[in-house]
Amino acid sequence: MTVELLPDLVLCVLLLVVAWSALFASTRRDAMALFVAFGMIVALVWARLGAPDLALAEAAIGAGLTGVLLLRAARKLPVSSARRFDYRRHLGALTFIVVAVSGFAVSIILPSPADITANNIDSPVAAAMSDSGVSHQVTAVLLNFRAWDTFLELLVLLFAITGLRQLFPIEKESLEPARTWQLLVSWTRTLVPLLLLVGGYLLWRGSSGPGGAFQAGALLAAGCVMLRITGMLPPLHWSSFAVRGSVCAGTLLFLCTAVLTHSLGAGWLDYPEAHAGTLILMIETLATLSIAIILTLLVAGERKDLCS
Amino acid sequence: MNDALLSLVTPLVAALIVLTGPAMTPRRASVVVLLGSAFSLAAALLALQTVTASGATQTLNLGGWEDGLAIRLRLSPLSALLLAFTALIHLLAGLYARFSRFASGDDFWVLSAFLHTALAALWLSADLFNLYITLELIGLAAVAMVALSGPKAYQAAADYLLLSLAASMIYLLGVVFLYSEYHTLDVMQLASVSADSARTRLALALITAGLMLKGALWPLHLWLPAAHAGAPAAVSALLSAVVVKGPLFILWLVWTEVAPADLAREVGPMVATAGMIALVAGGWAAMRSPYIKVLVAYSTVAQLGYALMALGLLMSWQIPQMHIALWLFVIAHGLAKASLFMAAGEMQGTLGTRRLTGLRGATQTVPIAMFAFAVAGGSLIGLPPSGGFLAKWVLLEPILSQPQNWPWAFGILLGTLVSAAYIFRVVVLAFDRATINPPDTRPHLMGHWLALLPALIVWGMALLGEQLIGLLAGGGV
Structure with missing residues (x-):
């Protein structure tokens, strides 16, 4: 101990x-x-x-x-x-927890033979790092080795926002805006520029260290949400092309990359080695934009934002 | 592989055009998405032709990385067939939604194109984690489409969402255990290394439970009737025809490839028994349902029993006929069910009632929709020469050849009787012309004919029977 x-x-x-x-x-x-x-x-x-x-x-x-x-x-x-x-309503969740915990406990107590031989399981990742265009392993996996997964994850966000739009069919009196609490407003004024800075840094940092599109997008979204609920940001109207365009931007660029690498290059999402780093940064930048806008709409979106 | 990728990308491009395009009215959106479905169908048929001509399954390592690092896509005759089937169903449902008088909601178009993309990605994937994401995508799109019905469907949509997420968690936990045992997520690599161990068993049990919940396979089907009956008719058609088949595909993939053969042999009879109970229990519930669409939804639970039974027997006997029977059932049921839901939606809207008793005299008031219902129902019962008959014939052949297998044949017989009972219950009511329930509006014939179209295609399947069997006879994948 x-x-x-x-x-x-x-x-x-x-x-x-x-x-x-x-x-x-x-x-x-x-x-x-x-x-x-x-x-x-x-x-x-x-x-x-x-x-x-x-x-x-x-x-x-x-x-x-x-x-x-x-x-x-x-x-x-x-x-x-x-x-x-009421325990009866949570029987399913309880069973799940018991199975998961006992499964992991057994894994720790009795490691399988594969665990012992394949001690260094990320070795294929480490071996391929030099060709990936970035130096951080997580980013290389997310944006290069398993880029298809990340592309589909972006689609998850897109599906979610389209789904959310279905929940505002009737014109209803929206909630009265949060009382403009002076402390909140001044905090927001201080925090939002900082969030913008940190978000941009995380995005840039992603290629060489922890960070990347999802984290940066979430931070930017946090800033937008604060602005939106204090009323400093006007409603993001779905009908405006800028909003819909930025919601789809990350997916569109990713899709174009996939189709172009397939038809002109070596294969589906097979980045040309010399430009892999640049491409990844571009995709991450637009993905950050899309993620930020979608998360803002998902969290703070009202009828004004989504259905007008 | 090029054509298959094209078939995957076209609906997504259509959806993105609809989302970002300027002045996109629902009418324009419908044209874009229908064109996308048609292109996707053509590309899928080309892919099917290439893959059957070459006779070999093609794989593609995405990004050009080596096995184990890359996600692999795989195009087999089966996945090409499913691509074409999905595109066809989307095209038929889209045509119906476009021309029927009963609205499906403005965002139907973009959501159905999204759903199409997610399904295509699922059929092509050969990576357990990638499959998980496609499952999530399908679940989200399906829930959003149920919510298209408006506030009255929110409860069903919310239940569907929560159960779908729970099922995903259970599936993912199973995948985590498999990964911690074998350090790979690739189905083909797992197939070569998997062995019978306690952790593998636990992982497979979790994956199976999650997928059965997602796919509404008995006994985890209770969410299905509310969700499928609450959605607009075109959406119900998509949900029953293709969405529940996604988890079934993964279940089949896991048990025929990833699981060790001995374990599959051991579990097979249990799966087949669940299928047999589904046949009877689902059919019984359908027979007692007072609402038209709930009847059709319960019939999905029952019909999935055939597929589950074919899967169970495939696992325990490992003979190719069961593989053929399983996928023929999936396709025949998809087409027939699309027709049933569209016909039910048309009759319900025209007659102004959701109750089954409102169908009295429907042969006179809405003859074409009722005809579509009866014809599609005939395929569900398995009347020759429909697609349902073809599938059932392939399923019964190996069962009847061995006397010790006759109990299974008895189950199928019972299932057939129950399906005949609930279909004829509707038909008998429809012929009751003495006490007609007068229609609210004049029938809108275009919608009725479009509801009939999938039913005619499923009866036409018999003409292609030999080709379909030959295509699936290639064996596993």
């Missing part, structure tokens, strides 16, 4: 305690606040596990944007009375 394990132990205990209290909180508001705290602790855990990419994504999307989404959704719900936890 070394001293270095102490922070990890604290994190583990904290994670369980916060998860438990989020599940069993007496009011909805407490549960949501605890959920955001839970997201932040998960981000810390990822950072401790040496996965800063995941930590950034978790902090930005899991804690930040999801938290805003929950709070906004709660405003539309009736005030909840104290609820009792």
Whole structure:
């Protein structure tokens, strides 16, 4: 037992305690606040596990944007009375947890022969890094080796926003805008330029270190959401070409790259080696734009934004 | 492979044009998407021709990376056939949605093109994680399309979304266990290294449970009737005809390739039994349903039982006839069900009722739609010479040749009787011309004829029977 394990132990205990209290909180508001705290602790855990990419994504999307989404959704719900936890409604989730935990526990206790022989499982990735056009392994996997997955993930966002548009069929009185709370406004004024800077940095940094389109897009979206809910940003009208164009931009560039590499180059998404780095940066830039706009619409979108 | 990729890209291009194009009215959107479907169908047919002429399955390592690093796409005669089938169903449903009087919602076009893309990506993929993403895409598009019906369908759409996400999580957990055991996600690599171990069994169980929930296979089918019955008719047609077949495809891929053969042999009878129960239980529920579309939706649960049974017997006997039977069922059911849902939608709209009893005298008031319903129903029952008959014949042949297999034949017989019962229940009501339920509006004939079209195609399948069997006879993939 070394001293270095102490922070990890604290994190583990904290994670369980916060998860438990989020599940069993007496009011909805407490549960949501605890959920955001839970997201932040998960981000810390990822950072401790040496996965800063995941930590950034978790902090930005899991804690930040999801938290805003929950709070906004709660405003539309009736005030909840104290609820009792009913185990029967959660049997499926409980079974899932038991199976998952026992499966992982068995994996740790009894490593399969393959684990021992293939100790260094990312060796094919490491071997191919020099041809990938970037120097960070996660980016190389996401944007080059398994670029098709990332392309389809961008489509997931596009599908989600098109789906969300179906939920505003009737003209309804939208919520009264949040009271312009002066502290929030000044905080937003300070934070948004910083978010823009950090988002741009993460995007640029992605080719050589942790970062990249999803993290940068999520941060930019966080800035846009703050501007949108304080009323400093006018509604993003779906009918405007700029909005629809930026929603589709990442997908369009990715698709064009795929089709052009296929018809003129070596094959589907087979980047020419000399230009791989530039291409990846271009795709990431437009993808960041698309992700930022789509996440903003998903979190802060109202009828004004999506159906006019 | 070129043609297959073209077939995948065209609907996506159509969707992006609809999303970004200036002044895109629903009418223009419909033209773009229908053209996309037609091109996609042509490309898929070309791909089918190339792959059957060369006789070999083609693979493509995306990005040109070596096996294990790249995602592999695979074009086999089966995937080419499914590409063509998906494009055909989208074309038929699109034509119906375009010309029918009953609106499907403005965003039907972009969503159906999205769904088409996701399905095409699924048929071509040979990578378990990539398949997971395609499943997510299909689920999202399908949920959004259920919500096209407006607020009354939100409950069904929300349930569908939550169950679909839960199913994805379960599937993904299984994939994680497989990856931690074998360090690869590629189906062909997994096929060569997989062995019978506790972790593999757990992984396969999780993957199977997730896919059965996604594909509404008995006993995890309870979300299906509400979602499929709540959607607009053209959407229901797409959901029942192609969407539930996606998870079935992955299930087939996992159990015939990834799973060790001995394990598959062991599990096969259980899967086949689930299929047999689905046949009877789904048929029974359809027979007792008071609503037209719910009846048709439960009939999907029952008909998927045939496919599940063919899959189970394929796993336990490992004979190519079952492979042929499975995919013939999928195609015949898809076409017939598209027709049934469109006809049900037309009758429901024209007669102004969702209740089955409202169909009294439908042979007189909405004769063409009713004819479409009966003809498509005939294929579900398996009357010769329809596609349903062809599939059932291929399925029954190896079962009847061995006396110890006769219990399975009994199950199929029971299933056939139940499907005949629920189809004839509708037909009998429709011939009750003594107490006619008068239509609200004059029937809109174009929609009725378009509802009949898939049913005619499924009866025409018999003409292509030999080619289809020959195409699928190539074996596994």
